[in-house]
Amino acid sequence: MRHSIQSLAITILLGSSCAFGATPVTLYKSPDCGCCSKYVQYLEQNGFTVNAINENDMDAIKKRYGVSHVASCHTTLVNGYVVEGHVPVGAIQKMLRDKPNIVGISAPGMPQNSPGMGDMKKGTLTIYAVPKDGKEPQVFSVE
Ligand SMILES: [Cu+2]
Structure with a gap:
Protein backbone atom coordinates (compact mmCIF):
# COMPACT_ATOMS: atom_id res chain seq x y z
CA MET A 1 0.00 0.00 0.00
CA ARG A 2 2.69 2.44 1.03
CA HIS A 3 4.70 1.51 -2.03
CA SER A 4 1.87 2.23 -4.43
CA ILE A 5 1.26 5.65 -2.89
CA GLN A 6 4.94 6.46 -3.30
CA SER A 7 4.97 5.47 -6.93
CA LEU A 8 1.81 7.48 -7.52
CA ALA A 9 3.48 10.53 -5.99
CA ILE A 10 6.53 10.01 -8.22
CA THR A 11 4.31 9.74 -11.27
CA ILE A 12 2.59 13.02 -10.41
CA LEU A 13 5.95 14.72 -9.83
CA LEU A 14 7.36 13.52 -13.14
CA GLY A 15 4.19 14.47 -14.96
CA SER A 16 4.17 17.99 -13.61
CA SER A 17 7.85 18.57 -14.31
CA CYS A 18 7.23 17.62 -17.92
CA ALA A 19 4.27 19.96 -18.23
CA PHE A 20 5.87 22.96 -16.54
CA GLY A 21 9.59 22.38 -17.03
CA ALA A 22 11.98 24.26 -19.25
CA THR A 23 11.47 23.99 -23.00
CA PRO A 24 14.53 22.39 -24.65
CA VAL A 25 16.02 24.17 -27.67
CA THR A 26 19.08 23.65 -29.86
CA LEU A 27 20.96 26.80 -30.85
CA TYR A 28 23.65 27.02 -33.55
CA LYS A 29 26.11 29.90 -33.35
CA SER A 30 29.60 30.95 -34.38
CA PRO A 31 32.13 30.13 -31.66
CA ASP A 32 33.12 33.79 -31.25
CA CYS A 33 29.66 35.41 -31.37
CA GLY A 34 29.20 37.53 -28.25
CA CYS A 35 25.60 38.60 -28.84
CA CYS A 36 24.68 34.96 -29.52
CA SER A 37 25.94 33.97 -26.08
CA LYS A 38 23.95 36.81 -24.53
CA TYR A 39 20.85 35.49 -26.28
CA VAL A 40 21.55 31.99 -24.88
CA GLN A 41 21.59 33.51 -21.39
CA TYR A 42 18.36 35.37 -22.14
CA LEU A 43 16.62 32.14 -23.20
CA GLU A 44 17.89 30.32 -20.11
CA GLN A 45 16.61 33.10 -17.87
CA ASN A 46 13.20 32.78 -19.53
CA GLY A 47 12.39 29.11 -19.13
CA PHE A 48 14.35 27.42 -21.91
CA THR A 49 17.08 24.79 -21.68
CA VAL A 50 19.62 25.59 -24.38
CA ASN A 51 21.86 23.10 -26.14
CA ALA A 52 24.28 25.58 -27.75
CA ILE A 53 26.35 24.19 -30.61
CA ASN A 54 29.33 26.08 -32.04
CA GLU A 55 29.29 26.02 -35.82
CA ASN A 56 31.78 27.66 -38.18
CA ASP A 57 29.63 27.49 -41.30
CA MET A 58 26.45 29.28 -40.23
CA ASP A 59 25.46 29.90 -43.87
CA ALA A 60 25.06 26.16 -44.30
CA ILE A 61 22.85 25.99 -41.18
CA LYS A 62 20.58 28.76 -42.49
CA LYS A 63 20.36 27.06 -45.86
CA ARG A 64 19.54 23.71 -44.23
CA TYR A 65 16.69 25.17 -42.17
CA GLY A 66 15.34 27.50 -44.88
CA VAL A 67 16.05 30.88 -43.29
CA SER A 68 18.86 32.25 -45.50
CA HIS A 69 16.58 35.04 -46.74
CA VAL A 70 15.83 36.23 -43.20
CA THR A 75 19.73 29.86 -35.47
CA THR A 76 17.56 28.14 -32.84
CA LEU A 77 15.44 25.00 -33.22
CA VAL A 78 12.43 24.46 -30.94
CA ASN A 79 9.63 21.88 -31.27
CA GLY A 80 10.16 21.53 -35.04
CA TYR A 81 10.29 25.30 -35.62
CA VAL A 82 13.21 27.55 -36.52
CA VAL A 83 13.76 30.72 -34.51
CA GLU A 84 16.23 32.90 -36.40
CA GLY A 85 18.15 35.56 -34.51
CA HIS A 86 17.32 37.70 -31.48
CA VAL A 87 13.62 36.86 -31.17
CA PRO A 88 11.93 37.77 -27.85
CA VAL A 89 10.50 34.82 -25.89
CA GLY A 90 6.99 36.28 -26.13
CA ALA A 91 6.98 35.63 -29.88
CA ILE A 92 8.41 32.12 -29.43
CA GLN A 93 5.74 31.27 -26.85
CA LYS A 94 3.02 32.64 -29.13
CA MET A 95 4.27 30.35 -31.93
CA LEU A 96 4.46 27.30 -29.65
CA ARG A 97 0.95 28.05 -28.40
CA ASP A 98 -0.70 28.80 -31.78
CA LYS A 99 1.24 26.12 -33.74
CA PRO A 100 1.09 27.89 -37.14
CA ASN A 101 2.02 25.87 -40.25
CA ILE A 102 5.26 27.78 -40.96
CA VAL A 103 9.02 27.16 -41.00
CA GLY A 104 9.48 29.48 -38.06
CA ILE A 105 10.01 33.10 -37.08
CA SER A 106 12.85 35.57 -37.48
CA ALA A 107 14.28 38.86 -36.35
CA PRO A 108 16.42 39.44 -39.47
CA GLY A 109 19.79 41.11 -39.06
CA MET A 110 20.84 42.15 -35.58
CA PRO A 111 18.39 44.82 -34.39
CA GLN A 112 19.70 46.90 -31.48
CA ASN A 113 16.30 46.78 -29.72
CA SER A 114 16.29 43.00 -29.31
CA PRO A 115 17.20 40.60 -26.47
CA GLY A 116 20.95 39.93 -26.40
CA MET A 117 21.64 43.07 -28.42
CA GLY A 118 20.38 46.03 -26.41
CA ASP A 119 17.38 47.42 -24.59
CA MET A 120 13.98 46.46 -25.93
CA LYS A 121 11.45 49.21 -26.55
CA LYS A 122 7.99 47.69 -26.53
CA GLY A 123 6.22 47.91 -29.88
CA THR A 124 9.36 48.59 -31.97
CA LEU A 125 10.69 45.15 -32.96
CA THR A 126 9.02 43.40 -35.89
CA ILE A 127 9.17 39.59 -35.94
CA TYR A 128 8.56 37.86 -39.27
CA ALA A 129 6.85 34.55 -39.97
CA VAL A 130 8.72 32.41 -42.51
CA PRO A 131 6.19 30.57 -44.74
CA LYS A 132 6.87 26.99 -45.83
CA ASP A 133 6.34 27.50 -49.56
CA GLY A 134 9.15 30.01 -50.08
CA LYS A 135 6.70 32.94 -50.14
CA GLU A 136 7.65 36.34 -48.78
CA PRO A 137 8.01 36.53 -45.00
CA GLN A 138 5.05 38.19 -43.28
CA VAL A 139 4.74 40.12 -40.07
CA PHE A 140 4.24 37.64 -37.22
CA SER A 141 4.20 40.06 -34.30
CA VAL A 142 5.53 43.36 -33.06
CA GLU A 143 7.34 42.98 -29.75
CU1 LIG B 1 23.50 38.52 -32.69
Whole structure:
Protein backbone atom coordinates (compact mmCIF):
# COMPACT_ATOMS: atom_id res chain seq x y z
CA MET A 1 0.00 0.00 0.00
CA ARG A 2 2.69 2.44 1.03
CA HIS A 3 4.70 1.51 -2.03
CA SER A 4 1.87 2.23 -4.43
CA ILE A 5 1.26 5.65 -2.89
CA GLN A 6 4.94 6.46 -3.30
CA SER A 7 4.97 5.47 -6.93
CA LEU A 8 1.81 7.48 -7.52
CA ALA A 9 3.48 10.53 -5.99
CA ILE A 10 6.53 10.01 -8.22
CA THR A 11 4.31 9.74 -11.27
CA ILE A 12 2.59 13.02 -10.41
CA LEU A 13 5.95 14.72 -9.83
CA LEU A 14 7.36 13.52 -13.14
CA GLY A 15 4.19 14.47 -14.96
CA SER A 16 4.17 17.99 -13.61
CA SER A 17 7.85 18.57 -14.31
CA CYS A 18 7.23 17.62 -17.92
CA ALA A 19 4.27 19.96 -18.23
CA PHE A 20 5.87 22.96 -16.54
CA GLY A 21 9.59 22.38 -17.03
CA ALA A 22 11.98 24.26 -19.25
CA THR A 23 11.47 23.99 -23.00
CA PRO A 24 14.53 22.39 -24.65
CA VAL A 25 16.02 24.17 -27.67
CA THR A 26 19.08 23.65 -29.86
CA LEU A 27 20.96 26.80 -30.85
CA TYR A 28 23.65 27.02 -33.55
CA LYS A 29 26.11 29.90 -33.35
CA SER A 30 29.60 30.95 -34.38
CA PRO A 31 32.13 30.13 -31.66
CA ASP A 32 33.12 33.79 -31.25
CA CYS A 33 29.66 35.41 -31.37
CA GLY A 34 29.20 37.53 -28.25
CA CYS A 35 25.60 38.60 -28.84
CA CYS A 36 24.68 34.96 -29.52
CA SER A 37 25.94 33.97 -26.08
CA LYS A 38 23.95 36.81 -24.53
CA TYR A 39 20.85 35.49 -26.28
CA VAL A 40 21.55 31.99 -24.88
CA GLN A 41 21.59 33.51 -21.39
CA TYR A 42 18.36 35.37 -22.14
CA LEU A 43 16.62 32.14 -23.20
CA GLU A 44 17.89 30.32 -20.11
CA GLN A 45 16.61 33.10 -17.87
CA ASN A 46 13.20 32.78 -19.53
CA GLY A 47 12.39 29.11 -19.13
CA PHE A 48 14.35 27.42 -21.91
CA THR A 49 17.08 24.79 -21.68
CA VAL A 50 19.62 25.59 -24.38
CA ASN A 51 21.86 23.10 -26.14
CA ALA A 52 24.28 25.58 -27.75
CA ILE A 53 26.35 24.19 -30.61
CA ASN A 54 29.33 26.08 -32.04
CA GLU A 55 29.29 26.02 -35.82
CA ASN A 56 31.78 27.66 -38.18
CA ASP A 57 29.63 27.49 -41.30
CA MET A 58 26.45 29.28 -40.23
CA ASP A 59 25.46 29.90 -43.87
CA ALA A 60 25.06 26.16 -44.30
CA ILE A 61 22.85 25.99 -41.18
CA LYS A 62 20.58 28.76 -42.49
CA LYS A 63 20.36 27.06 -45.86
CA ARG A 64 19.54 23.71 -44.23
CA TYR A 65 16.69 25.17 -42.17
CA GLY A 66 15.34 27.50 -44.88
CA VAL A 67 16.05 30.88 -43.29
CA SER A 68 18.86 32.25 -45.50
CA HIS A 69 16.58 35.04 -46.74
CA VAL A 70 15.83 36.23 -43.20
CA ALA A 71 19.24 35.48 -41.71
CA SER A 72 20.58 36.77 -38.43
CA CYS A 73 23.58 35.53 -36.41
CA HIS A 74 22.36 32.43 -34.53
CA THR A 75 19.73 29.86 -35.47
CA THR A 76 17.56 28.14 -32.84
CA LEU A 77 15.44 25.00 -33.22
CA VAL A 78 12.43 24.46 -30.94
CA ASN A 79 9.63 21.88 -31.27
CA GLY A 80 10.16 21.53 -35.04
CA TYR A 81 10.29 25.30 -35.62
CA VAL A 82 13.21 27.55 -36.52
CA VAL A 83 13.76 30.72 -34.51
CA GLU A 84 16.23 32.90 -36.40
CA GLY A 85 18.15 35.56 -34.51
CA HIS A 86 17.32 37.70 -31.48
CA VAL A 87 13.62 36.86 -31.17
CA PRO A 88 11.93 37.77 -27.85
CA VAL A 89 10.50 34.82 -25.89
CA GLY A 90 6.99 36.28 -26.13
CA ALA A 91 6.98 35.63 -29.88
CA ILE A 92 8.41 32.12 -29.43
CA GLN A 93 5.74 31.27 -26.85
CA LYS A 94 3.02 32.64 -29.13
CA MET A 95 4.27 30.35 -31.93
CA LEU A 96 4.46 27.30 -29.65
CA ARG A 97 0.95 28.05 -28.40
CA ASP A 98 -0.70 28.80 -31.78
CA LYS A 99 1.24 26.12 -33.74
CA PRO A 100 1.09 27.89 -37.14
CA ASN A 101 2.02 25.87 -40.25
CA ILE A 102 5.26 27.78 -40.96
CA VAL A 103 9.02 27.16 -41.00
CA GLY A 104 9.48 29.48 -38.06
CA ILE A 105 10.01 33.10 -37.08
CA SER A 106 12.85 35.57 -37.48
CA ALA A 107 14.28 38.86 -36.35
CA PRO A 108 16.42 39.44 -39.47
CA GLY A 109 19.79 41.11 -39.06
CA MET A 110 20.84 42.15 -35.58
CA PRO A 111 18.39 44.82 -34.39
CA GLN A 112 19.70 46.90 -31.48
CA ASN A 113 16.30 46.78 -29.72
CA SER A 114 16.29 43.00 -29.31
CA PRO A 115 17.20 40.60 -26.47
CA GLY A 116 20.95 39.93 -26.40
CA MET A 117 21.64 43.07 -28.42
CA GLY A 118 20.38 46.03 -26.41
CA ASP A 119 17.38 47.42 -24.59
CA MET A 120 13.98 46.46 -25.93
CA LYS A 121 11.45 49.21 -26.55
CA LYS A 122 7.99 47.69 -26.53
CA GLY A 123 6.22 47.91 -29.88
CA THR A 124 9.36 48.59 -31.97
CA LEU A 125 10.69 45.15 -32.96
CA THR A 126 9.02 43.40 -35.89
CA ILE A 127 9.17 39.59 -35.94
CA TYR A 128 8.56 37.86 -39.27
CA ALA A 129 6.85 34.55 -39.97
CA VAL A 130 8.72 32.41 -42.51
CA PRO A 131 6.19 30.57 -44.74
CA LYS A 132 6.87 26.99 -45.83
CA ASP A 133 6.34 27.50 -49.56
CA GLY A 134 9.15 30.01 -50.08
CA LYS A 135 6.70 32.94 -50.14
CA GLU A 136 7.65 36.34 -48.78
CA PRO A 137 8.01 36.53 -45.00
CA GLN A 138 5.05 38.19 -43.28
CA VAL A 139 4.74 40.12 -40.07
CA PHE A 140 4.24 37.64 -37.22
CA SER A 141 4.20 40.06 -34.30
CA VAL A 142 5.53 43.36 -33.06
CA GLU A 143 7.34 42.98 -29.75
CU1 LIG B 1 23.50 38.52 -32.69
